[in-house]
Amino acid sequence: MKITGNELIALGYAPKKWFAEALEYINENDLSQEEMENYLEQYRSPDPIPLHENPIDFVVNLRAEHEAEIDNVDKVLKTMKKLMKTPTLVSGAVMPDACPTGPEGHIPVGGLVVAKNAIHPGFHSADICCSVMLTDFGKVDPKDVLDAAHSITHFGYGGRERGEQIPMSQELMDAFRENFFLNDERLISIARSHMGTQGDGNHFLFVGISKNTGNTMMVTHHGSRAPGAALYDKGMKVANRFRQELSPDTLKENAWIPFETEEGQQYWEALQLIRAWTKENHEAIHNATLEKMNVEKLDRYWNEHNFVFRDGDLFYHAKGATPLDDKFLPDITGPRLIPLNMAEPVLIVSGATNERNLGFAPHGAGRNFSRSQHKRSLAHKTTEEVFAEETAGLDIRFYSNEIDISELPTAYKNAKNVRAQIEEFGLCEVIDEVLPHGCIMAGDVQKNAPWKKKKKFRK
Known part of the structure; x- marks a missing residue:
C-alpha cells in the first residue's frame, strides 16, 4: 500500500x-x-523548550536621580525581568543610559544580555552595528572641518543619487554574494547607494576639541542603514521559524537562531560583513573630509555599541552598550567612545571586565521620555526659542534645514548624572573628552518628507 x-x-x-x-x-x-x-x-520535533520559571539574575547599573526618572527605571526593570525568562539567556546587565523600547519583555536600550549558543536578531534590531568613529585632524579650525564634512556627508532617507555615490569596495561586494543572507542583488544595490550616508534619528556628525591635546576631532555616529535593516528582516524570519519549533512560548521579538545550525553560522558571518560595511561607511565620510581639507589623520578609532559579540559559546547582545574588553573587537585600535548629547563632550574611555559591567560601558545618555512626550513638554515655547536656549554658543546644523527638538540636549538624560553613575558603578574610566564645537544631524525629516511634497503637489 x-x-x-x-x-x-x-x-x-x-x-x-x-x-x-x-x-x-x-x-x-x-x-x-x-x-x-x-x-x-x-x-520528530523535540519537546518545546520552556521559558525560565524565574528571571535569570542581571546586574543593575542604574538608579533614578529624580522623580522624573522613577517611571523610566521601573519600566526598564520590568521589561528586563520578563526578557530574562528567555530560555537561552545566562546573564545580563543594564547601564545608566537604559530606557525601555517596545512592549514589556523586549530588550531595553542600554541593555546587555548574554545567550548561550544562540543569536537573537531582535536584540540588535534593525540598526545593526550602530557605531561611532573618531578621527584626529590635528591643529585645524573646527569650523573648517564641520564645513567640509557638511559638504560631503548625507543624512535623511534613502541613499545617494547616481553620480554622487561613494564606491563600495569590490571585496565586500564579493563577500556579500557568497553569504546566504546577503546574496541578494537588490540588497547589494542598496548597500552601494547607501555608502557614505548617515540616516536620521539620533545619528550625527560631531566636531570638537580634545581636552587633552587641543586637536580637532570629528566623530560620526550611525549604523548599517538599509543593508543592515534588510539583514535584520531576514534574520527575524529565520529566528521565528526556529522559535515556532523550539520554543513557541518565547516572545516573537526574542526568537533566536541556534548558532550550531547552518543558518546560525551564515547569520554570524552576515553580521560580520554588515559590520565591515558599516566601518567602511564611516571611513568613507572621514576620508573624504580629510581629502577635501588636504589633511592627514593623526589617529582614528571606532567601536560599535549595538551588536552581537562572541566569547566562545556565549553571545553578548548589546542593545546600546559599549564593549570595553578587547576580546569583543577583532580590529581594536584605541579607546572607546561614549557620546552624550550635542552640547556635551564625547567621552573617550577605557576599562576592563568586572562583575558589574560584564565587559561593557554605557553607549550614551539615553532618554527618560519618548520623542513625542518631550515635544509636548515644550509646546509652550516656539521651536526657535527652544533651539536658541539649548544650543547657545554651538554650531548646530540640521541637514534637512528643519529643527528636530527631539534631538536637542533636554531630550536626553542629564549627562552629569550619567557620568556620575558610570563612576559610582565602576563601569569605565574617562581618559579624554572631545569638547563640543558643533554637529550636524538629519533634523525633522518628516516635516518636508518627499512623499508629503508629492501629495501636496497632487492636490
Whole structure:
C-alpha cells in the first residue's frame, strides 16, 4: 500500500518540506509500519523548550536621580525581568543610559544580555552595528572641518543619487554574494547607494576639541542603514521559524537562531560583513573630509555599541552598550567612545571586565521620555526659542534645514548624572573628552518628507 502524507499526519507530524523526501524513501523501500516509524523519528520535533520559571539574575547599573526618572527605571526593570525568562539567556546587565523600547519583555536600550549558543536578531534590531568613529585632524579650525564634512556627508532617507555615490569596495561586494543572507542583488544595490550616508534619528556628525591635546576631532555616529535593516528582516524570519519549533512560548521579538545550525553560522558571518560595511561607511565620510581639507589623520578609532559579540559559546547582545574588553573587537585600535548629547563632550574611555559591567560601558545618555512626550513638554515655547536656549554658543546644523527638538540636549538624560553613575558603578574610566564645537544631524525629516511634497503637489 502506498503511504501518503495523511499517514504521517496521523502519526503526529505536521506537514513540512521533508514530507516529499520521506514519502519517496518510505514507498521506494516498502518500509513496514515499524520500520517507517523508526525512520520518521529523525523528523520528530523535540519537546518545546520552556521559558525560565524565574528571571535569570542581571546586574543593575542604574538608579533614578529624580522623580522624573522613577517611571523610566521601573519600566526598564520590568521589561528586563520578563526578557530574562528567555530560555537561552545566562546573564545580563543594564547601564545608566537604559530606557525601555517596545512592549514589556523586549530588550531595553542600554541593555546587555548574554545567550548561550544562540543569536537573537531582535536584540540588535534593525540598526545593526550602530557605531561611532573618531578621527584626529590635528591643529585645524573646527569650523573648517564641520564645513567640509557638511559638504560631503548625507543624512535623511534613502541613499545617494547616481553620480554622487561613494564606491563600495569590490571585496565586500564579493563577500556579500557568497553569504546566504546577503546574496541578494537588490540588497547589494542598496548597500552601494547607501555608502557614505548617515540616516536620521539620533545619528550625527560631531566636531570638537580634545581636552587633552587641543586637536580637532570629528566623530560620526550611525549604523548599517538599509543593508543592515534588510539583514535584520531576514534574520527575524529565520529566528521565528526556529522559535515556532523550539520554543513557541518565547516572545516573537526574542526568537533566536541556534548558532550550531547552518543558518546560525551564515547569520554570524552576515553580521560580520554588515559590520565591515558599516566601518567602511564611516571611513568613507572621514576620508573624504580629510581629502577635501588636504589633511592627514593623526589617529582614528571606532567601536560599535549595538551588536552581537562572541566569547566562545556565549553571545553578548548589546542593545546600546559599549564593549570595553578587547576580546569583543577583532580590529581594536584605541579607546572607546561614549557620546552624550550635542552640547556635551564625547567621552573617550577605557576599562576592563568586572562583575558589574560584564565587559561593557554605557553607549550614551539615553532618554527618560519618548520623542513625542518631550515635544509636548515644550509646546509652550516656539521651536526657535527652544533651539536658541539649548544650543547657545554651538554650531548646530540640521541637514534637512528643519529643527528636530527631539534631538536637542533636554531630550536626553542629564549627562552629569550619567557620568556620575558610570563612576559610582565602576563601569569605565574617562581618559579624554572631545569638547563640543558643533554637529550636524538629519533634523525633522518628516516635516518636508518627499512623499508629503508629492501629495501636496497632487492636490
